[in-house]
Amino acid sequence: MLMHERAEILGDRAAFQETRILQMMRKPLEVSGELVYRAPDYLRKTVVQPEFEELEVVGQRLYLGDRDSRRRLHVDQHPVLAGMVAAIRGTLSGDLVSLEDHFEHDFNGTQGAWRLDLTPRSIEVAEFIKAVTIEGEGSRLLRVETRYANGDISLMQMQSME
Amino acid sequence: MTAVSIEEWAGTLVIVAMLVLSAAFVAFHLEIEADLESFLPVSADPHTDEMEQWSPASGSANLILIAVEGGEGHQRVAVSRALAQWLRMDPRVNRVMNGDADNLAAVPASLLPYRYLLSPAVSSQRFSAEALEDALARLLRRLSGAAGLADHGLAMWDPTGELDIIVGQWAGSSPSGRDLGVWVSNDGARALMLLEASFTASDLDAQEALLDEIRNGFGRLPGVEGVALLMTGQGVFGVESRALIRAEVLRLTAVASLLVIFVLAFAFRSPRLILLSALPLVSAVLVATAVVGALFGSIHGITLAFGVTLLGVAVDYPIHLFGHRRQGELADDTMRRIWPTLRLGLGSSVLGYSAMVFSSVNGLVQLGVFAVSGLVAAILVSRFVLPRMVPIDLGVPRRCPPRYRFLHFSPAWGSLMVLACGIIAPTYLVWQQDSVWENNLSALSPVTEDEVALDARLRADIGAPDIRYVAFFRHRDSEAALRASEALSLDLEALVVDGVITGFEHPADLLPSASTQMLRRSSLPAAEILAADLESAASKLGFRASAFEPFLRDMEVARTLEPLRADALPSGWPETGLERYLTRSDEGWTATVTFRGVTDPEYLMHWFAARDDGWHYVDLKWQVEQTLEQIRDEGLQRFFVGALFIVGMLSVGLRSLRRGLKVSTPALLAALVTAAVLVSAGESLSLFHLVSLLLVVGLGLDYALFFHSFSGESDRSWQARRALIICALSTIAVFGTLATSPLPVLEAIGVTVALGASLAWVFALLMSQRLDTGG
Numbered sequence: 001m002l003m004h005e006r007a008e009i010l011g012d013r014a015a016f017q018e019t020r021i022l023q024m025m026r027k028p029l030e031v032s033g034e035l036v037y038r039a040p041d042y043l044r045k046t047v048v049q050p051e052f053e054e055l056e057v058v059g060q061r062l063y064l065g066d067r068d069s070r071r072r073l074h075v076d077q078h079p080v081l082a083g084m085v086a087a088i089r090g091t092l093s094g095d096l097v098s099l100e101d102h103f104e105h106d107f108n109g110t111q112g113a114w115r116l117d118l119t120p121r122s123i124e125v126a127e128f129i130k131a132v133t134i135e136g137e138g139s140r141l142l143r144v145e146t147r148y149a150n151g152d153i154s155l156m157q158m159q160s161m162e
Numbered sequence: 163m164t165a166v167s168i169e170e171w172a173g174t175l176v177i178v179a180m181l182v183l184s185a186a187f188v189a190f191h192l193e194i195e196a197d198l199e200s201f202l203p204v205s206a207d208p209h210t211d212e213m214e215q216w217s218p219a220s221g222s223a224n225l226i227l228i229a230v231e232g233g234e235g236h237q238r239v240a241v242s243r244a245l246a247q248w249l250r251m252d253p254r255v256n257r258v259m260n261g262d263a264d265n266l267a268a269v270p271a272s273l274l275p276y277r278y279l280l281s282p283a284v285s286s287q288r289f290s291a292e293a294l295e296d297a298l299a300r301l302l303r304r305l306s307g308a309a310g311l312a313d314h315g316l317a318m319w320d321p322t323g324e325l326d327i328i329v330g331q332w333a334g335s336s337p338s339g340r341d342l343g344v345w346v347s348n349d350g351a352r353a354l355m356l357l358e359a360s361f362t363a364s365d366l367d368a369q370e371a372l373l374d375e376i377r378n379g380f381g382r383l384p385g386v387e388g389v390a391l392l393m394t395g396q397g398v399f400g401v402e403s404r405a406l407i408r409a410e411v412l413r414l415t416a417v418a419s420l421l422v423i424f425v426l427a428f429a430f431r432s433p434r435l436i437l438l439s440a441l442p443l444v445s446a447v448l449v450a451t452a453v454v455g456a457l458f459g460s461i462h463g464i465t466l467a468f469g470v471t472l473l474g475v476a477v478d479y480p481i482h483l484f485g486h487r488r489q490g491e492l493a494d495d496t497m498r499r500i501w502p503t504l505r506l507g508l509g510s511s512v513l514g515y516s517a518m519v520f521s522s523v524n525g526l527v528q529l530g531v532f533a534v535s536g537l538v539a540a541i542l543v544s545r546f547v548l549p550r551m552v553p554i555d556l557g558v559p560r561r562c563p564p565r566y567r568f569l570h571f572s573p574a575w576g577s578l579m580v581l582a583c584g585i586i587a588p589t590y591l592v593w594q595q596d597s598v599w600e601n602n603l604s605a606l607s608p609v610t611e612d613e614v615a616l617d618a619r620l621r622a623d624i625g626a627p628d629i630r631y632v633a634f635f636r637h638r639d640s641e642a643a644l645r646a647s648e649a650l651s652l653d654l655e656a657l658v659v660d661g662v663i664t665g666f667e668h669p670a671d672l673l674p675s676a677s678t679q680m681l682r683r684s685s686l687p688a689a690e691i692l693a694a695d696l697e698s699a700a701s702k703l704g705f706r707a708s709a710f711e712p713f714l715r716d717m718e719v720a721r722t723l724e725p726l727r728a729d730a731l732p733s734g735w736p737e738t739g740l741e742r743y744l745t746r747s748d749e750g751w752t753a754t755v756t757f758r759g760v761t762d763p764e765y766l767m768h769w770f771a772a773r774d775d776g777w778h779y780v781d782l783k784w785q786v787e788q789t790l791e792q793i794r795d796e797g798l799q800r801f802f803v804g805a806l807f808i809v810g811m812l813s814v815g816l817r818s819l820r821r822g823l824k825v826s827t828p829a830l831l832a833a834l835v836t837a838a839v840l841v842s843a844g845e846s847l848s849l850f851h852l853v854s855l856l857l858v859v860g861l862g863l864d865y866a867l868f869f870h871s872f873s874g875e876s877d878r879s880w881q882a883r884r885a886l887i888i889c890a891l892s893t894i895a896v897f898g899t900l901a902t903s904p905l906p907v908l909e910a911i912g913v914t915v916a917l918g919a920s921l922a923w924v925f926a927l928l929m930s931q932r933l934d935t936g937g
Binding site for chain 2: 024026027033045047053054055060084
């Protein structure tokens with residue numbers, strides 16, 4: 001299994017550009033910001049445009065906040081979020097156990113250029129997410145594409161800053 | 163030597179038949195009650211039922227506060243989830259709240275359209291063009307935020323978020339801290355859970371079974387290594403207290419029995435006599451229980467416990483019988499010799515205790531009947547059954563008893579001491595008046611300080627209402643009760659602002675009155691206006707107007723909905739907790755309001771008193787303490803009336819008021835001095851002390867009568883004194899053992915009786931010497 005052979009990374013910081021195509025919107029939403037990962041289990045997604053908001057994941061805890069306040073999220077009310085966190089963090093850390101908890105996965109390509117296809121295992125997550133595709137080079141993520149059950153799509157491109 | 167007459171044998175037969183009947187009644191018919199209500203006075207308060215329901219002693223509000231402590235944070239959360247999930251399947255559990263279920267799944271689908279009638283946010287402004295634009299702008303911010311597309315499923319259907327508001331209200335008071343959705347304390351050290359059981363807190367057997375089940379189930383959960391389970395609540399206290407009292411009583415009974423057996427063995431040297439000594443007491447308890455059960459339909463647990471204490475004097479009867487026997491004397495002859503004295507002692511005790519029978523406090527009446535019937539049974543058994551079972555010469559001591567020179571004060575000294583005590587004790591008690599009585603109920607509770615502290619901590623963590631303060635409103639119509647609760651809540655908001663309370667819960671928060679629902683319904687915009695406003699807001703912000711069709715459809719349904727009414731709801735509507743705040747009885751409906759963080763109870767009380775709008779405010783703790791105070795005051799009154807009866811009876815029996823006073827003085831004085839000594843030692847007196855003092859009086863009367871009737875330096879007098887020493891020693895052994903108990907109630911009874919009996923004995927001796935010379 002190639003995923004095992006990927007070099008473990010201690011951390012990464014990347015700028016992201018995300019296009020969200022929603023059924024309820026007439027035009028796609030453009031969102032950009034920064035994504036930070038620190039081994040083994042810290043993940044932060046900071047949206048800068050259109051408005052500052054930060055999602056921080058430390059171990060099992062989720063925090064969401066803007067510049068003024070921050071609140072801890074009830075993860076069971078956000079199974080989708082929990083699933084997304086597991087997908088990205090699992091891929092970065094190579095933590096197969098946590099990834100396999102949430103998704104069936106299919107790894108293709110080489111160390112240099114790879115592609116990981118994820119399908120949710122739990123009914124709870126599958127109710128919202130149809131599939132996640134992650135593409136990368138070596139230990140870096142380049143692109144995350146999420147297809148939602150209601151037809152919404154999110155395309156996220158990343159560019160490493162480290 | 164006189165032969166036993168036919169009449170006496172007939173008496174024996176009658177009494178044995180009475181015992182057999184009593185035993186049969188107790189075995190097959192007896193019902194023991196445990197609720198405080200039947201022990202308390204019949205109250206004129208029309209809200210007794212509701213108070214009963216909310217009172218900690220019983221009531222449907224059987225909440226168990228649970229905390230998971232130790233281990234890692236995620237471990238506690240996982241354990242809390244698993245435990246809650248498992249407990250929710252238990253039929254004995256109404257609901258389990260730990261945060262992980264206050265989500266939209268809790269709302270029954272049939273009620274979903276009602277959100278526009280139930281949400282307090284609904285008004286004519288709620289769906290205006292601006293408000294809709296605001297709501298959609300918020301939605302847009304969420305969709306383009308860091309959490310992204312995680313959850314917008316409900317937005318098309320409930321863009322203004324009414325359901326969130328309703329579910330938040332159903333969750334009621336809940337801790338602010340959350341870890342992965344599960345309730346945690348503010349410092350994050352404990353995961354918290356609130357369980358509402360389906361049975362009352364006073365059903366201790368059911369409670370114990372459930373608590374055991376929870377502990378066992380917790381132990382079997384995965385990942386509980388290093389994690390501890392903490393539980394508290396009235397029901398938990400009840401079970402723990404009962405277990406503690408049972409273990410204590412078992413231990414104390416064993417120790418006390420051994421000590422008494424030792425005393426009796428030393429005195430009589432006969433196992434048979436030791437066994438027979440217990441016969442009058444056992445018969446007394448049996449008959450008294452049967453009589454109370456037959457007269458009142460059931461017997462209260464408290465009556466039984468206090469009653470057995472009062473009957474302690476019955477152990478003295480066989481001791482007198484055995485102690486007064488001479489060589490070669492038939493026990494029947496001994497009994498005839500001491501019978502007049504025994505009879506007079508019993509007569510005065512019975513008269514004294516019967517003062518309680520004419521009380522308005524049900525518990526005191528039961529106790530009086532119990533004591534009187536038990537004592538009569540004990541003396542009848544001692545007179546007609548016991549002597550027949552003692553073989554001639556068995557256990558008759560051969561040696562003369564000591565003459566206790568060490569107790570031979572000169573009569574002058576004796577009377578001086580008695581006089582001094584008689585002046586000092588009552589004066590001291592009157593002087594100390596205010597600090598004499600124990601008014602804090604918890605001081606007598608067997609619950610330890612640690613448990614009380616844990617309860618306070620968890621209650622604060624969870625933000626559970628302090629069920630000490632409640633207000634009731636009763637009306638035959640549920641709508642009127644809900645309207646009253648809405649009116650009150652508006653005014654209570656001002657008290658929250660003023661800091662008198664930090665919050666409150668009321669039924670109309672969960673189910674608004676029909677008129678409020680109608681008002682909200684009529685404030686909903688017309689279909690065309692709403693569609694147009696929504697369309698313009700949507701196009702302004704880039705949404706497709708068609709996306710919100712589910713919202714428009716539900717609005718359409720809501721416009722013609724009939725309001726939800728309490729009587730049409732599924733019983734109690736358990737998802738919401740409404741059944742605790744709006745209850746139905748034969749007379750109608752009662753709305754209940756509870757308060758959180760009451761900082762100024764007195765202000766709150768006056769505030770309600772000034773309203774005069776049908777709301778009835780109760781401080782439950784104060785109420786219970788008032789009731790106990792009433793019982794105590796009445797008990798005290800009866801005590802003095804009983805004392806008068808006793809003096810009168812003795813004066814008639816001894817054919818002299820002076821002799822009557824002299825024989826009753828040691829007993830009554832002993833009670834007074836005991837009370838004074840206890841108070842001066844820092845004890846506050848409670849009902850338990852009062853009942854113990856009654857026993858002291860009964861014992862003291864016996865001592866004084868026997869000292870009086872068998873005074874002098876004859877053999878008769880030595881035998882009497884020996885018997886009296888054995889009586890006192892066995893009493894002190896039993897109650898001295900109780901005095902060592904860590905349980906406040908048992909300790910109070912033990913100390914009072916042991917001290918009182920010793921004092922009564924000494925006073926009786928002193929007074930008898932005075933009679934020897936002076937009388």
